[in-house]
Amino acid sequence: MSDVVDIRPGAILKNNLWSNNPIFMQILGICSALAVTNLLTNTAIMTLGVTLVTGFSSLTVSLLKKLIPRKVRMIVQTLIIAFYVIIVDLVLKAFLPEISKNLGPYVGLIITNCIIMGRAEAFAQSNGPIVSFWDGITSGLGYMGVLLVMAVFRELLGFGTLFGYQIMPAAFVPWTIMVMPPSAFFLLGLIIWAGKTMMGGEKA
Amino acid sequence: MTPVISPFSLFFASIFTGNILLANFLGMCSFISISKDLRSSNGLGFAVTVVLTVTTGVNWAVLQLLTALGLVYLRYIVFIIVIAAVVQMLEMIIDRVSQSLYMSLGIFLPLITVNCAILGVSLFMEIRDYSFWQSVVFGFGSGLGWWLSIMALSAIRKKLDKAPVPAGLKGPGITVITIGFMAMAFIGFSGMLQVQ
Numbered sequence: 001m002s003d004v005v006d007i008r009p010g011a012i013l014k015n016n017l018w019s020n021n022p023i024f025m026q027i028l029g030i031c032s033a034l035a036v037t038n039l040l041t042n043t044a045i046m047t048l049g050v051t052l053v054t055g056f057s058s059l060t061v062s063l064l065k066k067l068i069p070r071k072v073r074m075i076v077q078t079l080i081i082a083f084y085v086i087i088v089d090l091v092l093k094a095f096l097p098e099i100s101k102n103l104g105p106y107v108g109l110i111i112t113n114c115i116i117m118g119r120a121e122a123f124a125q126s127n128g129p130i131v132s133f134w135d136g137i138t139s140g141l142g143y144m145g146v147l148l149v150m151a152v153f154r155e156l157l158g159f160g161t162l163f164g165y166q167i168m169p170a171a172f173v174p175w176t177i178m179v180m181p182p183s184a185f186f187l188l189g190l191i192i193w194a195g196k197t198m199m200g201g202e203k204a
Numbered sequence: 205m206t207p208v209i210s211p212f213s214l215f216f217a218s219i220f221t222g223n224i225l226l227a228n229f230l231g232m233c234s235f236i237s238i239s240k241d242l243r244s245s246n247g248l249g250f251a252v253t254v255v256l257t258v259t260t261g262v263n264w265a266v267l268q269l270l271t272a273l274g275l276v277y278l279r280y281i282v283f284i285i286v287i288a289a290v291v292q293m294l295e296m297i298i299d300r301v302s303q304s305l306y307m308s309l310g311i312f313l314p315l316i317t318v319n320c321a322i323l324g325v326s327l328f329m330e331i332r333d334y335s336f337w338q339s340v341v342f343g344f345g346s347g348l349g350w351w352l353s354i355m356a357l358s359a360i361r362k363k364l365d366k367a368p369v370p371a372g373l374k375g376p377g378i379t380v381i382t383i384g385f386m387a388m389a390f391i392g393f394s395g396m397l398q399v400q
Contacts, residue, residue, distance in 0.1 A: 030233070031233070034229040086281065109230070109324055111323065114233050
């Protein structure tokens with residue numbers, strides 16, 4: 001977490017998308033980063049859900065921050081997040097049942113995604129509602145960016161497709177390992193490495 | 205409907221082939237931060253095992269109640285509350301029963317409420333329609349699997365500390381790649397038995 005909080009919208013955007021990226025700088029919320037990235041469509045829907053939940057939870061926490069007693073704020077924040085996750089879950093079940101089935105328990109697990117709780121605690125707790133909403137959305141976008149990169153590699157090499165469309169020539173033999181759990185860890189490790197190196201490595 | 209799986213094979217499947225961490229990626233956040241230290245890893249592993257066993261059983265009962273009332277869509281909120289309550293209760297019980305255990309375990313218990321492994325196991329239990337005993341065995345086995353993998357990783361990290369690693373890869377980067385190798389080793393178990 002950065003100590004000096006700059007609340008200009010542009011600064012927040014840059015901070016959350018790059019220099020304080022939730023995945024490769026803060027190492028938060030990687031459970032789902034690993035689990036859903038084997039297919040690009042799943043990843044896109046999942047990260048969209050996370051972005052919306054983060055934005056609206058930050059907004060709500062910021063609006064209610066005066067009303068929530070400090071001692072019980074963690075559980076109240078969790079309940080707020082759970083409320084939005086239920087909405088996302090119901091919408092997915094109603095309009096995209098196939099994807100909802102693929103994502104399985106990981107939609108529910110958005111609740112315990114540390115990024116959302118982290119933003120609520122570190123930013124929304126002490127800033128106005130509009131800025132908090134923006135902060136939540138951009139954090140979600142930072143998360144989305146990294147996950148989409150991972151998903152492109154995993155789907156392209158693991159199935160030879162992107163969004164379900166055949167991209168690789170027919171002679172291409174899919175790398176089965178890319179669909180399996182270990183490749184997710186390897187790719188994430190490489191992305192963290194690349195991210196930190198490009199950042200100059202002074203924080204590494 | 206409740207699948208027909210012997211508790212024994214479910215137990216081993218949840219430890220090895222379907223390891224909650226290495227195959228399902230649950231509980232990664234605390235896994236990476238705590239595994240720096242072997243003693244803490246042991247404490248957290250034990251705490252996760254206890255909490256998983258209890259909460260999966262309780263959540264099974266709660267889920268039956270919610271289904272009967274037609275309120276299944278509320279399950280996320282209710283599961284989280286149950287988990288928080290169980291953790292709180294365990295904390296109080298341990299405080300009464302054993303001071304020394306409380307001292308070694310106390311700091312980990314609040315962390316566990318937001319550990320995605322706990323909620324994840326309850327959600328898997330729901331999706332796979334386990335019976336009560338299957339749920340308890342599944343929770344216990346998953347906890348042991350998590351404990352096993354955090355102990356293994358923190359032992360490996362002790363060696364890694366002394367290894368020359370490129371600057372950008374230090375810390376989380378190399379840890380995640382190490383977990384990848386562990387996951388590959390665990391895939392080797394999947395030929396033994398496969399339980400969904």
